[in-house]
Amino acid sequence: MGRSRPSKRLALGALVLSLALVPLSHAALPPAVDKEPLPSLAPMLERVTPAVVNISTVTQIEAETHPLLRDPFFRYFFELPRKRRERETQSLGSGVIVDAKRGIVLTNHHVVDQADAIDVRLQDGRELKAELVGSDPETDIAVLRIPAQGLTAVALGDSDDLRVGDFVVAIGSPFGLSHTVTSGIVSALARSGLGIEGFESFIQTDASINPGNSGGPLVDLHGRLVGINTAILAPSGGNVGIGFAIPVAMVRVVADQLLEHGEVRRGLLGVAVQDLTPELARALGTGDADGAVVSHVDPGSAAAAAGLRPGDLIVAVNERPVTGAGALKAHIGLLRVGTPLELELIRKGARIRLKSAVADPYAGYVEGRRLTPLLQGAKLGDRIDGSGGNRSSAVAVGTVDKGSPAWLAGLRAGDLLLAVNQERVRNLKELGRVLRRARTLVSLKIRRGGRILVLRRR
Numbered sequence: 001m002g003r004s005r006p007s008k009r010l011a012l013g014a015l016v017l018s019l020a021l022v023p024l025s026h027a028a029l030p031p032a033v034d035k036e037p038l039p040s041l042a043p044m045l046e047r048v049t050p051a052v053v054n055i056s057t058v059t060q061i062e063a064e065t066h067p068l069l070r071d072p073f074f075r076y077f078f079e080l081p082r083k084r085r086e087r088e089t090q091s092l093g094s095g096v097i098v099d100a101k102r103g104i105v106l107t108n109h110h111v112v113d114q115a116d117a118i119d120v121r122l123q124d125g126r127e128l129k130a131e132l133v134g135s136d137p138e139t140d141i142a143v144l145r146i147p148a149q150g151l152t153a154v155a156l157g158d159s160d161d162l163r164v165g166d167f168v169v170a171i172g173s174p175f176g177l178s179h180t181v182t183s184g185i186v187s188a189l190a191r192s193g194l195g196i197e198g199f200e201s202f203i204q205t206d207a208s209i210n211p212g213n214s215g216g217p218l219v220d221l222h223g224r225l226v227g228i229n230t231a232i233l234a235p236s237g238g239n240v241g242i243g244f245a246i247p248v249a250m251v252r253v254v255a256d257q258l259l260e261h262g263e264v265r266r267g268l269l270g271v272a273v274q275d276l277t278p279e280l281a282r283a284l285g286t287g288d289a290d291g292a293v294v295s296h297v298d299p300g301s302a303a304a305a306a307g308l309r310p311g312d313l314i315v316a317v318n319e320r321p322v323t324g325a326g327a328l329k330a331h332i333g334l335l336r337v338g339t340p341l342e343l344e345l346i347r348k349g350a351r352i353r354l355k356s357a358v359a360d361p362y363a364g365y366v367e368g369r370r371l372t373p374l375l376q377g378a379k380l381g382d383r384i385d386g387s388g389g390n391r392s393s394a395v396a397v398g399t400v401d402k403g404s405p406a407w408l409a410g411l412r413a414g415d416l417l418l419a420v421n422q423e424r425v426r427n428l429k430e431l432g433r434v435l436r437r438a439r440t441l442v443s444l445k446i447r448r449g450g451r452i453l454v455l456r457r458r
Helices: 004-020 042-051 072-077 248-261 278-284 302-306 325-333 428-437
Strands: 052-062 086-099 104-107 117-121 127-129 131-136 141-145 167-172 180-191 202-205 217-220 224-232 243-247 271-275 292-297 313-317 340-347 350-357 378-387 390-400 416-420 443-448 451-456
Touching: 042 052, 042 086, 042 167, 042 217, 052 104, 086 167, 086 224, 104 248, 131 248, 141 248, 167 202, 167 224, 202 224, 224 248, 243 248, 271 325, 292 302, 292 325, 302 340, 302 350, 313 325, 378 428, 416 428
Parallel strands: none
Antiparallel strands: 052 086, 052 117, 086 104, 104 141, 117 127, 131 141, 167 180, 167 217, 180 202, 202 243, 217 224, 224 243, 271 292, 292 313, 313 340, 340 350, 378 390, 390 416, 416 443, 443 451
């Protein structure tokens, strides 16, 4: 057995030598078939990839310390320094230039969320400091601005024209490998109900998307932007061919508002809706129609003024089909305040049309500075929190300007303000009374999502 090994190596070497003697042109693909050049994505990518950027961020966060070290009396007694320990965290993502003249870059909100510094690296190696124009966590879209010198922008396509089976290409920096290109098809459209973002109507694709691809472009074979890559379904921790991109139709609306206002000012219809189940379809007599079932109508809302009732099945908004509750939320949530609405619905088996307009969700809110300079930058309004017999009032936080006194106090949009300086506040009137007695804000008790937090001034 031992003597057979050299003969095997000799035979293998002869095989390799014989293959090496074959002309390379016989092993390579021919440049043309029947005088027609082979198809290639290279010409399109040569135009598009200069518009794709690598994004890195730095975030300063407070380092974890022993609980006793957070106690000011303990620190004072032992004469410990007041300076907080901080450490840096870094993240990596992608982005795409959509306006070369103004230096506008699109990416994901989660790529730049809470970043203290944002750096953009171009394909030609230049590294630029980016300014955050605005971001929207509900759609996971952020807009950056970089110096507009020698930039290349990608053309915008129309995601509404996409069909399942269309070829698409994802470009980004997976695992830090900049300008990586992967291709696939559109696997599905208008995916929602995934719990990834507040407004969901995703393009699903099997083009490989991995960590670092977030914020990069999804383009069609013409090199036109059709989506912003945002998430993957990865039960095993790696790519399994199920990726999601935000359609450019949604991105365009959000980006326009971020550029104009620095935030998205969403309208309100004033209904609670749910998906249509087979049982509900039989009970409502809607047949095989798709849509969103109205379960509640807020009194005094735009929906109430239009004449919507519980049990109505909304099947279209401004002639755009509604496939479910998530689709309706996405349609309404991206419309500006005052936009006319034509609702097509099924009521007791009959199709009817109602007209309305998108309402301002912060009508009746007041500027925080009217109550105290310490809450300047926040919009505050009365809000009922809870339902049924266990109802409790609170002060709702509408919007908060970044960097304002209210922002520095810790308030964020969507918070419910429950107490100030340990005094319960149930409405704006009580809040005003407490603030008039208080010389300063010592603490704010809020509800954020499902958590109760106490914000203390430092």
